[in-house]
Amino acid sequence: MSTLTCRIRRSAALAVALAAGSTLAPAATATAQPAPRTGPAVTTAPLAAGLYQSAYSERNRVLWATAAVGRPPVTDSALLRVDPRTLKVRSAHRPPVTDPETGAVEAVYGVAVDDEHNTVWTTNTRDDSVAVYSQRDGRHLTTLHGVAHAREIVVDERHGTAWAGGFGDGTLVAFDTRTREETKRVTVAGASPAGLAVNERTGTVYATDLAGDRIIALSPHAKAPKFLPAGDGPISVALSPDGRTAYTANQAAGTVSVVNLRKGRVTRTVPTGEGALSVATDPRSGRVLAANRTAGDLTVIDPRRGTVVERLAAGPHPNHVTVSRGTAYVVDKSKAGPRGEDQVHRLRLRR
Template structure:
């Protein structure tokens, strides 16, 4: 690959990472199709425009999703509570208004669940902050500032910690999930932390460094470490035992399998153009990737380095989440009857 081609790919990847999203709207009835011996049929439902990410609450059996539309001032954004079976919206909560004159709100993008404290954490990318909401009633509990272009957030329930990534300044910021106070800040100069994952057994947080082709690992009470990854890693997930990481490589259109103990990539599997999000299923060991440009979701067997199934989801799948053997993928297709984006669900089989 030429140097010019690499630069073009990297520029495109950065542009998508910096773009925060695209109406708090209606719901639809899930439809099913495409049965497969490795996965169940695919159910799809229109939800709202501007879907960005999702997170599953085992405590409440709820799928939380974020949505935001347009460039600043963003006036349409919502935190949505979805039924994980029917994919219908149970409730929708509007973030607080930040500017009375323009009607701008504290738009939500990244999302993570803290079932221990019954809260939802969001990144407010446009406002360089993180917010906390009640899972019970959607009440806005706190806004935590100074996370530059906060892209993703992940919760370590065992250690009462929420980590947020500052894509804009290379920072990883830890907050106490009980008091909401900042308790650690690590900055890796020149890095662009995008996707996050945490090993709750060790307390180590991992960040996909989009511009550095590496994973940044931050163990408790130690300096950050670097592990090589694929070309343009933008999302990261961990195996059940925490010894292996998987990165979604946006520039390469692949998923890399990374041996964290040896600090090296053991294999990279092509999945489709614009791989944007990755998730791992601890039950089956499968890895799932959303390929935004290709309009597909890929199921991988990471041990064999093979593609098990490719699911056509429609344009621009933006995020994948695996919960209790089900894959949830949100897209930016505008394919709903009212121009809504869709949520897709299918089962993984052993």
């Protein structure tokens, strides 16, 4: 078996990042407890077992989080509405049942918000589909099939498009966020789209190709994608505030690559920590945050200098980071809650 094949198989297993053998815990009622401080204030609270990703709604001032536990048939999964101030679960919405005999549900993993239409989009990785929920009441609105091992989803509100990545067959699929109809599908043979980011000014979507150590760039009117270099095992991608630079979290290398999108080259490679799994940008400062799942911390990078400026406590196994209004929310899959729940950490960032 080749080294590349081994890496793809290892990465595919980590792409789902489940808490196997656990049960979905009920919504936490405990008061958020402070975690060790390293620079900015850090607040931690238990949410549920099997946390995967989160997304922040500016319209509703809500943090949405996904949770799914175990291997198929998955019977414990929820879309969680979290108060970003108290970090308490305000409501938990169970996905629809797909198999009444086993109790399997359409388990949710990736998540993105569409504040324009007041909806939440999720990837249902095990069911090769994506789904849309109402932000108002958490009601399941529709399921859209045909996205093989859908891992991440991102919403371009300006162009009314939701992009999903088919990790299983190398596809990038676009949906109209108003009609929820598929509008575009591009397949890159042999690729494994993992992380997604979109430039809302141009409508260009960027996907990390975990199998090919590159970024796939697809503009709205292009018939074929362009390819840009990245690091070893790129699994997540974020863009600079001006959209001219991409940052990839390279899982295999434990680094973040700084990629000049116009020149099409990596300008800096910053060691962050083992198992770099998720990357996000702070629009206020332009700094880049990388959640290092194996190292168990959150790295703050100055991308201009290519240096690590802070290393923050974010739980033993940080799985995903999202940033809004100068605050980072980190999902931690460590089962460190009082009843074995996974946790969320809120970190106030420095300017």
